[in-house]
Amino acid sequence: MAPTYREIANHFRFKSTKAAADHVLALEKKGYLRRHTGRSRGIELTASVKRTGQETITVPIIGDIPAGTPEQKIEFQSGTISxxxxxxxxxxxxxxxxxxxxxxxxxxxxxxxxxxxxxDADATPNENDVVVALIDGENTLKALALKENNFYLRVENPDYNDWVPVNELIIQGTAKALIRRI
Amino acid sequence: MAPTYREIANHFRFKSTKAAADHVLALEKKGYLRRHTGRSRGIELTASVKRTGQETITVPIIGDIPAGTPEQKIEFQSGTISxxxxxxxxxxxxxxxxxxxxxxxxxxxxxxxxxxxxxDADATPNENDVVVALIDGENTLKALALKENNFYLRVENPDYNDWVPVNELIIQGTAKALIRRI
DNA sequence: CACTGTACTACACAAATGTATAGTGAGAAT
DNA sequence: ATTCTCACTATACATTTGTGTAGTACAGTG
Structure with missing residues (x-):
């Protein structure tokens, strides 16, 4: 939570919120932060100031997602990645x-x-997104494509054919990041 | 920035802020978030949702490595990645x-x-490895290649030419991992 | 059928908050 | 000595925001 001007003033023992506002304005002018004018707590640190490396997110590694949403099949988890x-x-x-x-x-x-x-199991998949999908009972990573109002899975390799669902196509997640060990 | 009740209501197309407030209250009761009563944007995700990780390695991000080994030029650091x-x-x-x-x-x-x-600044670069190199004063990421006992930098894109060093070629590190935000 | 709970809408209001105007005192600059 | 800027104070005010009351529509239950 970003502080309000009153919280800043209080912290530095300023007796006016204007002092805090002036400082924030000066810091914005210097490029250390960004303000969302009008919005409460609308101060955001610039990427260069944001101390990265502090907070990491641990993501479960899933081997196969036979059916349903991934979190229902967490028993297939084979480790975590941070x-x-x-x-x-x-x-x-x-x-x-x-x-x-x-x-x-x-x-x-x-x-x-x-x-x-x-x-990301919560993202809305769009056309052309790389998605984790369950197509006719099989699990795969492909690009989501649309043809004549029907979704199908596009293969991004000319050596293979696209996957057009016979029965059902379930999108289980949208690819958001990639990690490779070289 | 945590959303306000009006922002939540707007996002879900609720026409009343109370609907949003009720949902947030329900989520708090279920333990998914914490509210700082009275404060604006006072919604915080619970630690169990945040899920901070176990063993991670923090690596400095370096913008440019003009010369020498990377760790000597740590002042060019622009953040870290874990x-x-x-x-x-x-x-x-x-x-x-x-x-x-x-x-x-x-x-x-x-x-x-x-x-x-x-x-990795400590790895011994081999032929065909992707390396961070300083070639004739310029910094670049290329594949290390060998021709007639002379090392040069191979470009893995037919649209560009390979880089053959005129004066010097310094390998500053070998690429070991890749991270992409999709 | 009436009853109950859910998921909202409509509205209201006080508190929190961003932002502006005017002013003060210390110290630097001219 | 005068002016100017800096870093604040004091105060005010319009929004933004959290929160409460009352009511509606509807699905499910006994």
Missing amino acids: VDSTILDGIGHHRLFALKVKGDSMIGRGIYDGDWVIA | VDSTILDGIGHHRLFALKVKGDSMIGRGIYDGDWVIA
Whole structure:
């Protein structure tokens, strides 16, 4: 929670909120922070000031997600992976899960065999997003594509064919980050 | 910044702030968040939701490494990045540094513009490794290649030319991990 | 069927908060 | 000596925001 001008004034024993406001204004002019004018507690530290590396988020690694939403199948968890919260900026509080990429069907998007993908179960998947999907009972990582009002899974590798669902297509998460050991 | 009840109501298209307030109250009762009563934007996620991690390694982010070994130029540090120690398995005690990839000269190796690369200053660079190098005074990320007993930097993108050193080629680190926000 | 709880709407109001105007005193600059 | 800027105080006021009361629509229950 960012402080209010009264909280700042109180902390520094200023007897006027204007003193605090002036300081914040000066810091904004110098580029150390950003103000959301009008909004309460609308002070945000600039990325350069934000002390990264402090807070990390631990994401469960899931081997296979046979059905349902990932968090229902947490028993398939095979470990955890921790990353800086700034990497997952904005989605740190979402239900996240990690999985290891198998195969090279997504090399067109720079996702290779053996990479780790962190997916967000709470994000709304959009067309062209890389998604973790359950298609006709099989689990896979593909790009979500739309053709004639029907969603299908696009393979980002000319060597393979796209996956068009016969029965059902369930999006279990949207890829948000990628980690690779080189 | 935590949202206000009006922002929550607006987001979910509630026409009353009370609906939002009721939901927040319910979530508090269930233990998912804590309220600082009276304070504006006084909603905080519970620690159990935040899930801070176990063993992580914090790596300094270096903007530019003009010369010398990276750790000598730590003043160019622009932040830190933390990752699970298992990702950097075996090299956690090495001198590591992170940098943001500029340009698309390494797309052939699945390294894209904007990616984060974690490099190891202590690893012995081998042929074909992706390295952070200082070539004729310029800093770059390329593949280390050998031709007729002379090292040069190979670009993994057919649109660009390889970099052959005129004067000097200093390897500052070997790429060991890659992090991408999708 | 009436009853109950859920999930809201509509409205109100006090408190919290951002922001502005005017003024003061110390010290530096001219 | 006068002016000017800096760093604040004092005060005011319009918004923003948290919170409460009352009421509606509706699904489910006995």
